[in-house]
Amino acid sequence: AQSVTQPDIHITVSEGASLELRCNYSYGATPYLFWYVQSPGQGLQLLLKYFSGDTLVQGIKGFEAEFKRSQSSFNLRKPSVHWSDAAEYFCAVGAGTGFQKLVFGTGTRLLVSP
Amino acid sequence: GAVVSQHPSRVICKSGTSVKIECRSLDFQATTMFWYRQFPKQSLMLMATSNEGSKATYEQGVEKDKFLINHASLTLSTLTVTSAHPEDSSFYICSARWTGGGTGELFFGEGSRLTVL
Numbered sequence: 001a002q003s004v005t006q007p008d009i010h011i012t013v014s015e016g017a018s019l020e021l022r023c024n025y026s027y028g029a030t031p032y033l034f035w036y037v038q039s040p041g042q043g044l045q046l047l048l049k050y051f052s053g054d055t056l057v058q059g060i061k062g063f064e065a066e067f068k069r070s071q072s073s074f075n076l077r078k079p080s081v082h083w084s085d086a087a088e089y090f091c092a093v094g095a096g097t098g099f100q101k102l103v104f105g106t107g108t109r110l111l112v113s114p
Numbered sequence: 115g116a117v118v119s120q121h122p123s124r125v126i127c128k129s130g131t132s133v134k135i136e137c138r139s140l141d142f143q144a145t146t147m148f149w150y151r152q153f154p155k156q157s158l159m160l161m162a163t164s165n166e167g168s169k170a171t172y173e174q175g176v177e178k179d180k181f182l183i184n185h186a187s188l189t190l191s192t193l194t195v196t197s198a199h200p201e202d203s204s205f206y207i208c209s210a211r212w213t214g215g216g217t218g219e220l221f222f223g224e225g226s227r228l229t230v231l
Contacts, residue, residue, distance in 0.1 A: 104157040
């Protein structure tokens with residue numbers, strides 16, 4: 001069965017510092033991988049996705065993620081964090097026919113300090 | 115991008131009553147919508163897949179008689195929590211697949227927070 005692990009529950013980063021959020025997945029075939037961001041009390045917004053091709057994926061808001069098959073990882077990065085980036089971040093793997101179902105990780109809450 | 119809207123965003127009800135949550139795709143047609151449940155500080159758990167014109171497909175452990183899903187049109191799916199109890203209090207989020215542009219991207223609604231007293 002598909003699963004996603006986000007080992008960090010909370011991360012605090014100083015504004016302007018770089019960020020890396022970890023994500024490991026378990027999936028038998030080539031995965032479809034996603035990163036979503038959720039602000040408090042809000043729905044989810046897609047940051048970026050990986051289907052195939054270039055393993056370094058660029059997303060919105062200056063985020064990028066790198067797919068590493070050998071490590072079963074899809075870590076999210078940003079070179080310089082802004083206070084508005086404080087939110088909950090979810091990694092997900094697409095499952096089922098046409099990857100219609102998403103299996104989410106438990107999320108990582110990003111706190112940004114001044 | 116495509117927009118998915120949920121209503122109401124917040125609802126408080128008494129134990130034993132039923133509550134209906136609507137999920138609408140505002141500018142596209144969605145043959146399939148998904149309903150998720152999110153407990154505080156936890157991840158989203160898929161409850162069911164809502165198929166236009168047919169019965170919903172429920173995930174294991176989800177009571178279909180308690181969480182009634184109706185996908186009556188290509189732009190509307192409803193989730194009815196029947197005989198709600200405090201343990202049903204949660205954040206319910208729907209999503210719909212947008213096939214325009216070939217990306218098949220899922221768009222999520224803003225979520226509906228249900229509080230059962």
